[in-house]
Structure formats: C-alpha cells, structure tokens
Amino acid sequence: MSVTTPSKLQKMIASGNLAVTSEVGPPRSADGAVIEHKGNLIKDYVDAINVTDNQTSVCRVCSLACCIRLKLMGLEPVLQMVTRDRNRIALQSDILGAASFGINNMLCLTGDHQHFGDHPTCANVFDLDSIQLIQTVKMMRDEGRLLGGFEFAVRPQMFIGAAANPFAGPNVAMRVSRLAKKVAAGVQFIQTQCIYNLDKFKEFMKLMVDRGLHEKVAILAGITPLKNVGMAKYMQKRVPGLEVPDSVVRRIGGVPKEKQAEEGITLAVEQIQELKEVEGVRGFHIMAIEWEEKVPGIIDRAGLYPRPQLA
Amino acid sequence: MIKAVPKPLEEVLDLVKDFTKVLIAGCDGCVTVCEAGGLKEAKVLASALRLYFTQAGRQAQIDEISLTRQCEKEYLAQLSDKMDAYDAVVSLACGCGVQYMAEMYNNKIIYPGVDTCFLGVNEERGLYSERCQACGRCILAETGGICPIARCSKRMLNGPCGGSDAGRCEINKDIPCGWELIYERLKTLGQLDRFEKPVDPKDWTTSRDGGPRKIVREDLRI
Ligand code: SF4
Ligand code: SF4
Numbered sequence: 001m002s003v004t005t006p007s008k009l010q011k012m013i014a015s016g017n018l019a020v021t022s023e024v025g026p027p028r029s030a031d032g033a034v035i036e037h038k039g040n041l042i043k044d045y046v047d048a049i050n051v052t053d054n055q056t057s058v059c060r061v062c063s064l065a066c067c068i069r070l071k072l073m074g075l076e077p078v079l080q081m082v083t084r085d086r087n088r089i090a091l092q093s094d095i096l097g098a099a100s101f102g103i104n105n106m107l108c109l110t111g112d113h114q115h116f117g118d119h120p121t122c123a124n125v126f127d128l129d130s131i132q133l134i135q136t137v138k139m140m141r142d143e144g145r146l147l148g149g150f151e152f153a154v155r156p157q158m159f160i161g162a163a164a165n166p167f168a169g170p171n172v173a174m175r176v177s178r179l180a181k182k183v184a185a186g187v188q189f190i191q192t193q194c195i196y197n198l199d200k201f202k203e204f205m206k207l208m209v210d211r212g213l214h215e216k217v218a219i220l221a222g223i224t225p226l227k228n229v230g231m232a233k234y235m236q237k238r239v240p241g242l243e244v245p246d247s248v249v250r251r252i253g254g255v256p257k258e259k260q261a262e263e264g265i266t267l268a269v270e271q272i273q274e275l276k277e278v279e280g281v282r283g284f285h286i287m288a289i290e291w292e293e294k295v296p297g298i299i300d301r302a303g304l305y306p307r308p309q310l311a
Numbered sequence: 312m313i314k315a316v317p318k319p320l321e322e323v324l325d326l327v328k329d330f331t332k333v334l335i336a337g338c339d340g341c342v343t344v345c346e347a348g349g350l351k352e353a354k355v356l357a358s359a360l361r362l363y364f365t366q367a368g369r370q371a372q373i374d375e376i377s378l379t380r381q382c383e384k385e386y387l388a389q390l391s392d393k394m395d396a397y398d399a400v401v402s403l404a405c406g407c408g409v410q411y412m413a414e415m416y417n418n419k420i421i422y423p424g425v426d427t428c429f430l431g432v433n434e435e436r437g438l439y440s441e442r443c444q445a446c447g448r449c450i451l452a453e454t455g456g457i458c459p460i461a462r463c464s465k466r467m468l469n470g471p472c473g474g475s476d477a478g479r480c481e482i483n484k485d486i487p488c489g490w491e492l493i494y495e496r497l498k499t500l501g502q503l504d505r506f507e508k509p510v511d512p513k514d515w516t517t518s519r520d521g522g523p524r525k526i527v528r529e530d531l532r533i
Contacts, residue, residue: 084465110465110467110472111465112474112481113464113465113474113481115464115482124465126465126466126467127512127515128512129465129467129468129469130467130469130472131468131469131509132468132469132509132510132511135509135511135512147512164473165473168471168472168473168474168476169471169475169476169477169478169479169491170471170475170477170478170491170494170495174471174494177503177506177507178469178471178506180507181469181506181507181508181509184507184508185469185509240474240476240479240481241473241474241475241476241481
C-alpha cells in the first residue's frame with residue numbers, strides 16, 4: 001500500500017507499523033471544550049482520531065465541526081459521515097468543507113436507523129448508502145467531479161475508510177463479499193465492529209487473505225473495552241449485529257464489581273496482543289465509549305506506545 | 312395492492328360529532344380486500360356512529376354506501392344526486408379516493424376514515440406487509456426479485472448493513488432483513504456475482520423526490 005494522500009494515517013499504514021486510531025464522541029450541547037479535552041487525552045497515543053457522526057442517531061455536535069477543531073489543534077481527525085441525515089448535496093458539500101480545512105481521512109457509513117436515537121419520529125434520508133458514499137468521495141478525489149457532473153480543480157485529498165462487521169448476518173462469507181464490494185468501490189481502510197469473538201474474526205480474516213483482499217485494504221481491528229458485566233450483557237443482547245460470547249460475559253462477571261472495569265481493560269489488551277498476530281491486521285481502532293481516558297493505558301499496555309514517529 | 316387500516320372510532324367521531332347527516336362511503340377496491348374500507352366496514356362504522364348519536368340523545372342520519380372504485384370519476388359520479396342530502400362524507404377509500412372525491416365535490420366536507428399505509432401483500436387474513444414503494448424505476452431484476460427500497464429499513468442499494476442479525480433487521484426482530492433475503496435468493500438463483508458489484512447512486516426523480524408524479528400514456532389516450 002503506497003501513500004497517495006497527505007493522510008498521516010495512510011502514511012503510518014504504508015510504513016508497515018501497526019496503526020492505532022481511536023474515537024471521540026461529541027457532546028450533546030454546544031460545549032466545544034469537550035472535544036478539545038478528549039482530543040488532548042488521547043492525542044499522543046493514536047495516529048488519528050475518529051469523530052462520530054450523531055452516533056446511534058442521537059443528536060450531538062456535528063462531526064465536521066469537531067474534526068475542524070481537532071485539525072486546528074494540530075491533530076489528525078477522521079471524519080465519520082453517515083448517509084442517514086444528509087442527501088448527496090449535503091454530503092459532498094461537507095466533504096469539500098472538510099477538505100478545505102485539510103482534513104484527509106473519512107469514514108463512510110450508512111448509519112444506524114433513527115429508531116435507536118433521540119428523534120425516532122424524524123424522516124431519514126438514505127439518498128446514498130455507505131458504498132455509494134465511498135464511490136462519491138473517490139470520484140471527487142480522483143476525477144475532480146461531483147455526482148452531478150460538475151468538475152472542479154481543488155480536489156479533496158481523502159484517505160477513504162469504511163466499517164465492516166464480520167459478526168452480522170447472514171454469515172462470515174457474505175460479510176467478506178460485502179467488504180469486497182467496498183473494496184471495489186474504492187475503500188482503502190476498514191475499522192471493524194468491536195471484536196469479542198476472536199475465532200470468528202480470524203475466520204473472517206482468513207477468507208480475506210485467501211482472496212487477497214488484505215493486500216487491497218488495511219484492516220484495523222475494532223476493540224471496545226467492557227466497563228462491567230452489565231455492559232457486556234447489554235452488548236450481547238441488545239446491540240444488533242454484535243457478538244459477545246458467553247465466556248466473555250462470564251469472565252467480566254466473574255470478578256467483584258469494583259474490579260470489573262480493570263478486567264475489561266485487561267481483556268482488551270489481551271485481545272490486541274492476540275490479534276496482532278493475525279495475518280492482514282494492520283492496526284487497531286479503540287472505541288472506548290465515553291471512557292476515552294482509558295485509551296492511553298490500553299495502548300501502552302498493548303505495546304503500541306510510543307507511536308512511531310514518521311518523517 | 313394498497314393497504315390501509317380503519318381509523319380509530321374516536322378519531323372519526325371527533326370529525327363528525329357536530330354534523331347531523333353523514334354518509335359513510337366505502338370503496339370496493341383495495342380497502343375491501345384488506346377489510347379496512349369496504350361495504351362491510353362502512354356498515355360497521357355507520358352503526359357505531361348511529362349508536363353514538365342515539366346515546367348522546369341526538370337525532371342524526373348516518374347512511375352507508377360503497378362505490379366500485381373511488382379513484383375513478385365515473386363511479387364517484389354515482390354520488391352526485393345524493394351529496395346534497397349530507398353535511399359531510401367519511402370516505403373509507405385510500406388517500407387517492409378521498410382526495411378524488413373532494414376534488415369532484417368541491418364544496419362538500421370529505422373526511423378520511425382510514426389510514427392509508429403502503430403497497431403490500433396479504434400474507435394471511437389480517438396480516439399485510441409492504442413490498443413496493445413505487446419508486447418509478449423497478450430494479451427487481453437486479454435484486455433477486457426482492458425490493459431493497461421497500462424491504463430494507465434504510466433503503467440501501469448495497470446492503471446488508473452491519474446491523475442485520477440472524478436474518479432480522481436492526482430496527483426490529485419482527486422485520487426480516489431485506490438484504491439477507493436478497494442475498495439468499497441470489498444464491499438460490501446462482502446470481503451471487505451481482506452481489507459484489509457496487510450499485511451506483513439511484514436516480515430518485517421518478518420517486519416522490521421528483522415532485523408529484525404523473526403518467527401520460529399517449530398510446531392509451533384518444
Ligand atoms: S424497485 Fe421500485 S418499483 Fe420495484 S418494487 Fe421496489 S419500490 Fe417498487
Ligand atoms: S438490517 Fe437489513 S433491512 Fe435492516 S437496515 Fe440493515 S440491511 Fe436494511
């Protein structure tokens with residue numbers, strides 16, 4: 001994988017080092033200091049910072065504004081974009097806006113249905129889906145063209161990412177197929193859904209490697225530390241497409257309440273250690289949900305700190 | 312066919328409570344099939360309203376009728392000599408029928424008596440489900456005969472999303488994931504090669520995004 005954009009994340013991946021990304025969730029108010037604080041907490045431990053886009057359909061400060069803030073702080077943001085709330089005019093407009101501030105990474109998502117969020121009675125958009133968003137940003141970058149046909153000179157230099165969920169239905173083979181479709185659309189890196197079933201993830205990666213897809217797209221394995229057994233059970237039962245094996249629930253539940261957070265972090269560190277050895281894994285994406293302060297410790301204990309300094 | 316459900320009785324009562332002469336107009340088309348607005352339902356609603364007025368100690372004339380189709384002028388015209396006798400009409404046709412009646416009887420109060428829901432099928436009696444959103448450019452040939460616009464909660468053209476779970480849609484365990492159905496059917500038909508080819512952004516101008524739609528069939532017009 002060669003460097004084709006000014007993205008620092010792409011450069012890290014291309015260098016052959018394991019890349020590390022994490023994410024910050026914007027606040028549900030106009031408080032700009034929150035993102036600044038969260039960004040500062042993790043900045044020395046990661047190569048790039050995702051900003052979620054109204055995740056789980058809960059209205060928050062927009063991803064673009066937070067990414068600009070991080071960029072102005074000298075950090076490397078990954079703009080998450082869902083197609084749920086904006087049509088192709090708004091999406092392309094935001095991509096141009098992000099690029100005008102030198103934002104060089106994007107994560108193209110369809111987004112959770114609004115049914116999950118704080119405005120379940122709203123209309124949704126879904127003019128495009130994630131794969132069409134990948135196609136769109138690729139066209140803007142490589143051809144200098146909007147979907148409507150307009151040609152422009154200053155192109156957005158985006159390193160294009162997307163998500164993949166090896167655990168969703170109907171089976172692992174189809175999940176690899178769908179990822180192949182994202183690769184065909186132009187995706188360059190993938191941040192996976194949180195992994196708890198390592199065997200299934202390895203099966204997924206094996207199919208990826210068998211098809212040579214791991215050469216075409218960089219897979220960053222998704223890791224979410226569990227705070228307590230309640231969270232483990234919630235994720236097991238209530239989050240569609242997520243797979244938490246009983247053994248994980250038992251392990252977190254098997255220690256006293258006040259030790260469960262520590263056990264969750266240890267588990268996350270062990271998962272990273274094990275997944276480092278899996279062929280095709282090019283890095284990690286740590287999603288510590290409203291627990292950003294734990295990210296440095298996990299990365300440190302997993303042997304991913306200090307981050308390599310690239311020229 | 313168009314699927315509808317009867318509006319709650321309280322809602323209809325609230326619409327007509329100040330009138331004394333009300334016609335309940337059913338339709339023999341789609342709403343008869345889904346048992347929401349045919350002659351039978353018109354009779355049931357009329358009796359309920361009569362009971363309400365009797366119990367309220369008020370004189371009222373509530374009649375019922377059903378027309379062959381309320382989406383056609385020649386059938387709506389059958390009401391022309393009756394309309395003057397009523398203060399208001401509750402139409403049990405779909406939204407098209409209600410509007411067409413109102414267009415034809417401009418100075419008459421016409422209220423809807425059903426909630427028009429979707430284009431769907433009869434899975435069983437009393438169990439109807441959506442199949443089509445009339446997007447105006449059918450792509451069923453590419454998707455194994457299963458419509459991603461109507462049957463994927465996010466109308467994705469490149470599904471399934473990461474929320475599909477054991478064949479179920481992320482928004483509700485009672486909803487089959489449209490894209491898992493498409494995948495399985497393409498597999499059955501030996502057309503899985505279609506699955507890995509990205510589908511370009513859709514032209515929605517033929518859908519409602521293009522504004523109110525009209526079909527002009529010159530070949531049929533005299
Ligand atoms: S593709 Fe369009 S016309 Fe065909 S079934 Fe779906 S919504 Fe209806
Ligand atoms: S789970 Fe299936 S039907 Fe539901 S939104 Fe995702 S792809 Fe569409």
